[in-house]
Amino acid sequence: MTTSRNRRGQGGRLRTKILAAATELLDAGGDERSVTLRAVARQAGIAAPSIYPHFLDQPAIMVAIVRQGFADLTGRLRSAAAAVEDPLSAVCLTYLEYAQRHPQRYRAMFGDLWHPVTADDPTTLAAEAIRVLVDSLTACVASGQCVSDDPALDAIALWLGLHGLAHQRAVAISYPWPTDITQRVAPLINASWRHQP
Amino acid sequence: MTTSRNRRGQGGRLRTKILAAATELLDAGGDERSVTLRAVARQAGIAAPSIYPHFLDQPAIMVAIVRQGFADLTGRLRSAAAAVEDPLSAVCLTYLEYAQRHPQRYRAMFGDLWHPVTADDPTTLAAEAIRVLVDSLTACVASGQCVSDDPALDAIALWLGLHGLAHQRAVAISYPWPTDITQRVAPLINASWRHQP
DNA sequence: TGTACATCAGTGAACGCGCGTTCACTGATGTAC
DNA sequence: TGTACATCAGTGAACGCGCGTTCACTGATGTAC
Numbered sequence: 001m002t003t004s005r006n007r008r009g010q011g012g013r014l015r016t017k018i019l020a021a022a023t024e025l026l027d028a029g030g031d032e033r034s035v036t037l038r039a040v041a042r043q044a045g046i047a048a049p050s051i052y053p054h055f056l057d058q059p060a061i062m063v064a065i066v067r068q069g070f071a072d073l074t075g076r077l078r079s080a081a082a083a084v085e086d087p088l089s090a091v092c093l094t095y096l097e098y099a100q101r102h103p104q105r106y107r108a109m110f111g112d113l114w115h116p117v118t119a120d121d122p123t124t125l126a127a128e129a130i131r132v133l134v135d136s137l138t139a140c141v142a143s144g145q146c147v148s149d150d151p152a153l154d155a156i157a158l159w160l161g162l163h164g165l166a167h168q169r170a171v172a173i174s175y176p177w178p179t180d181i182t183q184r185v186a187p188l189i190n191a192s193w194r195h196q197p
Numbered sequence: 198m199t200t201s202r203n204r205r206g207q208g209g210r211l212r213t214k215i216l217a218a219a220t221e222l223l224d225a226g227g228d229e230r231s232v233t234l235r236a237v238a239r240q241a242g243i244a245a246p247s248i249y250p251h252f253l254d255q256p257a258i259m260v261a262i263v264r265q266g267f268a269d270l271t272g273r274l275r276s277a278a279a280a281v282e283d284p285l286s287a288v289c290l291t292y293l294e295y296a297q298r299h300p301q302r303y304r305a306m307f308g309d310l311w312h313p314v315t316a317d318d319p320t321t322l323a324a325e326a327i328r329v330l331v332d333s334l335t336a337c338v339a340s341g342q343c344v345s346d347d348p349a350l351d352a353i354a355l356w357l358g359l360h361g362l363a364h365q366r367a368v369a370i371s372y373p374w375p376t377d378i379t380q381r382v383a384p385l386i387n388a389s390w391r392h393q394p
Numbered sequence: 395t396g397t398a399c400a401t402c403a404g405t406g407a408a409c410g411c412g413c414g415t416t417c418a419c420t421g422a423t424g425t426a427c
Numbered sequence: 428t429g430t431a432c433a434t435c436a437g438t439g440a441a442c443g444c445g446c447g448t449t450c451a452c453t454g455a456t457g458t459a460c
Contacts (some may be wrong), residue, residue, distance in 0.1 A: 006437090050437050058415095074429070113227055202455075234446080236443070236445095
């Protein structure tokens with residue numbers, strides 16, 4: 001892609017390129033096994049050892065993808081939560097939309113075994129995204145549009161339903177889902193906490 | 198393990214042993230990447246080429262594990278569905294129990310990308326298990342214990358909720374789930390279709 | 395009953411491959427004087 | 428303004444490893460006669 005090397009002091013730019021190449025591989029391959037260090041280097045058009053100044057080792061690349069995915073998802077959810085009308089629904093739909101738009105990334109984020117090691121491991125990152133849901137539900141209850149005697153728990157239950165749909169959609173690409181499953185299932189999932197009009 | 202080779206005509210027995218070894222590896226390793234052909238051979242205490250008379254190639258081993266898992270799960274669900282009292286709840290709890298007892302197998306069954314190739318590919322096998330849920334819900338409606346205007350769709354929605362919980366529990370082993378999450382979430386999930394007593 | 399032989403379960407050694415990682419390097423870029 | 432030099436981005440070749448798979452084989456088991 002780029003024809004010349006980065007200028008002095010701009011070496012960090014390659015990191016972005018590497019991460020983009022790795023994400024492309026994940027999205028295309030549909031399997032994190034295809035995100036090997038050498039494959040990433042090939043995709044980025046660089047020599048394999050050039051990755052090391054930017055990533056400690058091969059797993060670090062996957063970790064970076066997952067972190068970036070969570071940052072992206074959380075950002076979108078926060079934007080949705082700022083909607084004036086029915087923010088809770090907006091958050092739910094945004095969540096499902098993200099998973100549908102980037103199924104492989106979603107799978108990598110939520111389908112991998114989570115190894116809590118550092119402060120910003122996937123568990124923590126996921127909790128951040130879920131917190132947006134909790135806050136939305138809490139606000140919904142506070143405004144009297146929803147009812148719940150335990151918003152935190154109900155939000156987790158709601159998230160489990162969303163995750164079930166999102167994950168299974170990301171996995172079973174060829175399963176003959178009804179095309180309107182989101183519209184039909186999403187209301188069912190949170191019907192318990194929502195006043196019927 | 199076994200000290201002598203199988204007798205003539207009993208060669209098929211090794212297949213069982215290989216499959217058991219592969220399942221042990223999956224359960225222990227927590228990652229299907231550890232189920233390599235050579236690792237399976239080591240675990241079974243045999244030479245690597247000895248696997249070939251029983252499995253076409255390495256992926257065939259994983260396929261066999263998944264198929265066996267679905268057969269096991271579907272069998273348990275059918276038993277639960279035969280319960281005299283509240284069969285639908287029994288089916289749901291059995292489902293969650295299976296996933297909790299064999300998290301790695303559950304992940305392999307439902308977390309992998311599903312490639313529909315043959316008539317008994319994972320999609321079909323999963324549909325068989327889900328059918329038990331559909332039938333239970335339908336029976337529940339027929340007996341007047343539940344209400345639903347579209348049992349097939351509601352059953353899928355119910356399954357998505359179950360799957361969300363089961364899968365996430367299988368993945369986030371260290372996540373601080375409330376210990377009573379099954380009891381608290383399961384009723385929420387299907388509250389919409391169940392008459393309150 | 396004994397023996398030659400076909401069959402079958404399982405093995406050991408070897409292959410080529412892609413992987414992650416290391417090492418010494420190249421050559422352009424900026425800086426000190 | 429010119430030049431020597433340190434720095435930095437990125438490379439090419441090589442390593443050892445575990446992998447999936449192949450091949451020719453061994454030796455026990457059953458069977459035909």
